[in-house]
Amino acid sequence: xxxxxxxxxxxxxxxxxxxxxxxxxxxxxxxxxxxxxxxxxxxxxxxxxxxxxxxxxxxxxxxxxxxxxxxxxxxxxxxxxxxxxxxxxxxxxxxxxxxxxxxxxxxxxxxxxxxxxxxxxxxxxxxxxxxxxxxxxxxxxxxxxxxxxxxxxxxxxxxxxxxxxxxxxxxxxxxxxxxxxxxxxxxxxxxxxxxxxxxxxxxxxxxxxxxxxxxxxxxxxxxxxxxxxxxxxxxxxxxxxxxxxxxxxxxxxxxxxxxxxxxxxxxxxxxxxxxxxxxxxxxxxxxxxxxxxxxxxxxxxxxxxxxxxxxxxxxxxx
Ligand SMILES: Nc1ncnc2c1ncn2[C@@H]1O[C@H](COP(=O)(O)OP(=O)(O)O)[C@@H](O)[C@H]1O
Ligand SMILES: [Mg+2]
Numbered sequence: 001x002x003x004x005x006x007x008x009x010x011x012x013x014x015x016x017x018x019x020x021x022x023x024x025x026x027x028x029x030x031x032x033x034x035x036x037x038x039x040x041x042x043x044x045x046x047x048x049x050x051x052x053x054x055x056x057x058x059x060x061x062x063x064x065x066x067x068x069x070x071x072x073x074x075x076x077x078x079x080x081x082x083x084x085x086x087x088x089x090x091x092x093x094x095x096x097x098x099x100x101x102x103x104x105x106x107x108x109x110x111x112x113x114x115x116x117x118x119x120x121x122x123x124x125x126x127x128x129x130x131x132x133x134x135x136x137x138x139x140x141x142x143x144x145x146x147x148x149x150x151x152x153x154x155x156x157x158x159x160x161x162x163x164x165x166x167x168x169x170x171x172x173x174x175x176x177x178x179x180x181x182x183x184x185x186x187x188x189x190x191x192x193x194x195x196x197x198x199x200x201x202x203x204x205x206x207x208x209x210x211x212x213x214x215x216x217x218x219x220x221x222x223x224x225x226x227x228x229x230x231x232x233x234x235x236x237x238x239x240x241x242x243x244x245x246x247x248x249x250x251x252x253x254x255x256x257x258x259x260x261x262x263x264x265x266x267x268x269x270x271x272x273x274x275x276x277x278x279x280x281x282x283x284x285x286x287x288x289x290x291x292x293x294x295x296x297x298x299x300x301x302x303x304x305x306x307x308x309x310x311x312x313x314x315x316x317x318x
Contacts, residue, residue, distance in 0.1 A: 003067055005032040005162055005194040006053060011062035013048050013218075022048045024218040026062070032161075033192040035185075039205035040215030041241075046198040049215070050164045053196065054083055067161070081105065084155030084163040088170045091151060092139040098124075098150055099135040105158045123153035128183055145176035152184070156193075165197040169204070181208060202242055206230070206253040214238050227258040247317050251281040259316060260297050260306035271296050276305065283313060 007030070013023040023045040030036050038046045051057040053064060055076050064071045071079060092101050099120045106116045124131045127149040139147055148168055155163060169177045185208065188195055199205050205212050206226040214221040214229065214237075221241075222234035230253050233239035243249045257276040265271075272290035274283050276299050286295055287310055297306045 003032040004029045004065070005034070005067060006030040006196070007065040008049075009063045009065070011049075011052065011064060012060045013045070013052060013057060014060045021060070021218050023052070026220055028213065028220060028223050030194060030196065032067075032194050035188050035195045035208055035210045036197065036213060037205040037209030037211075038196060038198045038213045038215060039202060039209075039241075040200065040213075042200065044215040045218040046200075046215055047166055048218075050166055050196060050198060053162075054080060054085055054164055081109070081158055082160050082162065084158075084160040086148075086151045086155045086163065086165040086168045088167045089147070092147055092154070094139050097136050097138060098129075098142070101139070101150055102154045102157055104154060109158060119157060123156060126156070126187060127153045129153075143176075144172050145180060148172060148180060149183070152187075156187075156191075160193075162194045162196070165195060167198050167200070170199070177204075184208065202249075203252060206242075214241065216241070227254050230254055231258075248281075250316060251284060252279055254280045254316070256280065256283050256297055256308060257306075259312055260308055261312065263296075263304065263307055265294060265307060273298050273304070274308070275299075280313065280316060283308060287313065 008026045008028050011023060011026045012021050014021050026049065038049065040046050048057060052059050053071070055071060059072070066074065066079070066082070093104070096104075102120045102123055103116045106119055111119070120135065121131045124134060129146065129149055134142070134146070134150075139150070142150065151168065169180050172180065181204065187193075197208055199208075206229075209226060211223060211225055212229055213223045216237050222229055222238045224234075229238060229242060230244055230250055233242060233244045239245065242253075255276065256274050256278045259280070260276065271294065272286050272292050273296045274286055276297055283295060294307050294309050296304050297308060299305045
């Protein structure tokens with residue numbers, strides 16, 4: 001059984017002088033190793049929710065548990081070290097080099113120099129930056145995307161169990177952003193971190209999240225897988241917000257595995273092959289360019305695991 005990494009039990013946050021709760025009666029469980037995205041309009045309470053996990057904000061009522069322990073019963077400094085935190089602008093220290101920035105926490109933990117150096121090299125490689133080129137640079141000598149990579153490396157330095165990421169790619173251009181998303185997915189697949197990732201970008205939330213928390217006015221509107229949210233929105237707000245009746249959106253968000261059938265035909269190397277995690281939009285293009293009636297579907301290990309017929313795909317559009 002997988003452990004529950006973070007549990008919210010009836011959590012509310014009320015800021016003094018505010019008319020309504022910033023976060024209202026949130027109860028949910030996040031399993032170890034899950035990639036959770038938190039999606040919502042501006043002011044819906046996403047950042048407040050994350051800051052309570054990190055104890056940067058006190059909880060007004062209710063409880064948050066971290067691997068079964070009430071976070072308010074844990075020594076705050078030690079507790080925070082088990083959590084990596086990445087914010088929009090990277091939050092790098094401008095007067096420190098890349099290597100020094102990444103080593104902030106290991107330094108506090110008094111690791112010896114060799115161990116720190118080795119860890120910095122390892123993390124730079126993990127986020128796809130050549131150590132000899134970047135180690136000694138200052139943040140101002142990096143592009144926005146590179147700064148975010150360093151921000152991620154720094155947050156991962158002490159190998160935290162849980163990563164909190166608050167709109168980390170919010171200020172990044174579309175192409176770099178896609179690359180960063182792919183890198184983060186790759187890292188998460190390799191390291192099985194539990195990630196809470198805030199975004200107001202629907203495609204980003206659906207691409208990255210195993211499950212998505214949709215927030216509005218401090219309340220969780222729906223907490224479910226991307227395809228369940230798209231196909232069965234819990235209420236009108238969710239339906240409107242994710243444009244669940246928009247065919248193009250559906251094609252962009254839904255993955256091949258959600259409409260895949262078991263293999264009924266003999267595999268032939270003449271048939272086009274899609275990946276289980278490709279979007280239906282990619283699948284549609286494949287149908288168009290291969291002029292076939294059926295596309296085979298492979299998994300991560302290149303094993304053919306199913307098929308999708310043209311008929312099945314076109315049913316999504318109606
Ligand atoms: N430190 C604070 N003091 C008072 N009100 C705050 C504070 N931080 C956030 N709020 C309010 O709480 C609500 C939720 O804010 P926030 O969690 O930042 O939303 P989001 O991250 O979804 O944009 C907003 O109405 C915001 O104005
Ligand atoms: Mg925010």
